[in-house]
Amino acid sequence: MDISKMSIHLNQSQLQEQASILVMKKAMDQVGGNADFLNEMFGQANIQAMQSAAQPHLGGNIDIKG
Numbered sequence: 001m002d003i004s005k006m007s008i009h010l011n012q013s014q015l016q017e018q019a020s021i022l023v024m025k026k027a028m029d030q031v032g033g034n035a036d037f038l039n040e041m042f043g044q045a046n047i048q049a050m051q052s053a054a055q056p057h058l059g060g061n062i063d064i065k066g
Helices: 003-054
Strands: none
Touching: none
């Protein structure tokens, strides 16, 4: 194999590795964002559950008369 072909092959391999790393970083950032969102939503759900446990009579009836 001559040196120019070997150089091209090495550069292509490095580029592919860099692209793979960037895609993996993007995926990890997305997963982190999703985890933060879920933690926030579960935190709000726990607050609402505690409020309804403290005052179970609220929110059980709807007045539809206008």
